[in-house]
Amino acid sequence: MIAGILKEKNSETRVSLTPEVVKQLQQMSVTVWVEQDAGDASFYNDDAYMQSGAQIKTAGEILAQADVIFTLQPPSREVASQLAPGKIIIGVLQPLYHSAEVSYWASRNLTTFSLDTIPRTTRAQSMDVLSSQANIAGYKAVLLAAYSYSRYLPMFMTAAGSIAPAKVLILGAGVAGLQAIATARRLGAVVEVFDTRPAVKEEVMSLGAKFVEVEGAADASAAGGYAVEQSESYQQQQQKKIGESIARADIVITTAQIPGKPAPVLVTQPMLDQMRHGSVIVDLAAATGGNTSVTKNNETVHYKGVTIIGNSNLPAAMPADASKLYAKNVFNFLKLILTKEGGLDLNFEDDIVKGACITHNGEIVNERVKSLIPAASAI
Template sequence: MILAVLKEKAEESRVSLVPEVVKQLVQQQVTVWVEEGAGVKAFYTDEAYREAGAAIKPRTEILQQADLLLSIRSLVPEEWNQLAPGKILMGVYQPLYNQELMQQWAEKQLTTFSMDTIPRTTRAQSMDVLSSQANIAGYKAVILAAYTYSRYFPMLMTAAGSIPPAKVLILGAGVAGLQAIATARRLGAVVEVFDTRPAVKEEVMSLGAKFVEVEGAADASKAGGYAVEQTEEYKQKQVEKIAQSAAKADIIITTAQIPGKAAPILISQEMVENMHTGSVIIDLAAATGGNTAVTKNGETIVHKGVTVIGNSDLAGTAPADASKLYARNVLNFLKLMLTKEGQLDLNFKDDLIQGTCITHKGEIVNERVKNLQPATA
């Protein structure tokens, strides 16, 4: 079995496997090919991959001969249209937002594993790419906010006078949110946090932040670790609470997303305009529409004196560590389907293999993708 690592598109700085993980796969008798220059943007050289036991190959040869293709982002149509039936693709393909593409891959008889759909269970924690990458994104969001903000984060008492600490509001206490809390607190900010799940209150408070409570949230305990849609009554209460906190905030970091749907608008245009001049918003949900009414994905705008940065790819700004963590997630997942001889054994009785597989033998086999209606903007 030939496992191959492809070089990503220009906008992606990470790489699917790092040399230390390649070495472990080679020791398990897996033949590993790496496209020329695949790891350069993440600071992993071709020579490092060779030393780990990989063969450096041109892209054309990889697409023609490799059995399992690792690529964080999807291939372009000109490439996947040329793949032979039975090829296996593994990456982060956002199938809940790309149902048409998944259907096309199914019709091409490709087997697809999308690492962002792995069931979020205790057993899957070491394979959870959403968590490993969100951790970095939460950290980087605060660093970016501190760099952009025109004032200090910590309280300072100097001979020239005192500087009050920055007030940070974080919307969403998932992995990214919790890391953002910890980072903002380490920088000396005063932090408030909002989340629809009352169960995270203890975690938020343990990190030194204040939890903003809104009564009447829908139960998310059976949503597999993901956020759920809320009632209109709850949303109205939520708007009022967030508006109060947003008006006082110097920095807002938003992380709220619902799988398969547009990100909920938590910060209205009016709320943005009620923030004081010089405030900063970092919107990590920009790729699915954003949590503010003025967010533009991949852009930094200034709206009535408030800087709004729409960036869902902050993990890629730390490509060396982001790639290392991602590669370990992939390795742990591959261990579920590799024999002692380094061959693939796709055991679909395993709930993690089944839950992560999107297309197989000409069909979309993932129930969440099959049942989900197309997302609306």
């Protein structure tokens, strides 16, 4: 089998597989082709790949001859159109947000695996790309906020006077939120946390933060670790509580997303009006609309003295480690579909393989994706 690693486009700095994982694949009799300079932005150069046993090829050669194509972001139409029927694409394809592309992949008879749809079970933890990348995003979000904030985060007592610690509010206590809590606490900030899932209260408090509770949240236990839509009554209570906390906050980190739907607006314009000048918001849900009413993806907005940074791809700001963790996730998934001789064995009896597969044999096969994508999606 030939595995091909493409160079990412636009602002994506990560790479799908690192030289370390390439070496492991070589030991499993898998031939690896790497597009020239594919790892440069992640600080893995072509020499490192060649030393690991990979061959440096052009994108055209990889698209024409590789059996499996690795790409972090969903492939463009130009890329997908060059692949012969039956070829396999593995990446973070975000199928719930790219219905037309999913239909196109099916029409091209491509087999696609999207690692962001892997079931979030104990067995799948080593393949959980959402968690590995969200951990980095939560860490980097606090550092970005601290860099953009005009004051100290920790308390200081000096001969010139005392500096009070910064107050940080984190909306969402998933993987990114928990790492943001830990990072903000290490920097000396006072942290408050809001989440619709009461079950995370203990984790939040164990990290030294205060958990803001709102009664009556919808049960999210069956949502695989994701947020779920809440009732109108709950949302009103939620906004009141958040409004009280945000008026005191110096830094806000927002992380709330609902798969396949726009991100919930948790920070309204009236809330922004209450924030003190110089406050900073880092919105990790910017790509799906954002958790504030004024967020713009990949932009920094200044609203009445408040800085709102919209960035859903913060892992790309730490490309070396982000690529290392992602490549490990990919390798652990590959072990489920490779034989000892390095051939492909797509075992759809395995719940992880089945859960990750989006299109196969000319059809959309993922049940969750099918339920959210109209049958008549434009191709």
